[in-house]
Structure formats: C-alpha cells, structure tokens
Amino acid sequence: MNNVFAERLKMLRSEKGIGQIQLAKELDVGKSVISLWERGECEPTLSKLVAISKYFGVSIDYLAGLED
Secondary structure, three states, X not given: OHHHHHHHHHHHHHHHXXXXXXXXXXXXXXXHHXXXXXXXXXXXXXXXXXXXXXXXXXXXXXXXXXXX
C-alpha cells in the first residue's frame, strides 16, 4: 500500500489545493505525520484511513490502490 497510498494522498491533496499543515489540522495529526505518509515511510491507522477517505470523498480501496 505504501507507494500507491503515498502517491494518491499527495495527488488528492494537490487537487484540493491544500497544504500539509491544513490537511494535518483536518485529520487531527501533526504535519510531520502527513509528510511521513506522503513519503511512504509509515501508514495511517484504520481510523485515519477512514477519515482521509471521507475528507477526499474516495474509497479506502482507491487509497490502497485496489481500484482505479
């Protein structure tokens, strides 16, 4: 999931026109966590994955690279 998730998170954030700090505030995490996710150095917890999918209006399967 790492590379696909990292790439899709960056793309979704860019498409929405928000920075890492704003996304971090929306998801109640630190900016460094967003950076780690986008570099593929760690993965979000299930609850954060659900929050990300709701925030961007995409499925968890899409975030994980299981669907296009």
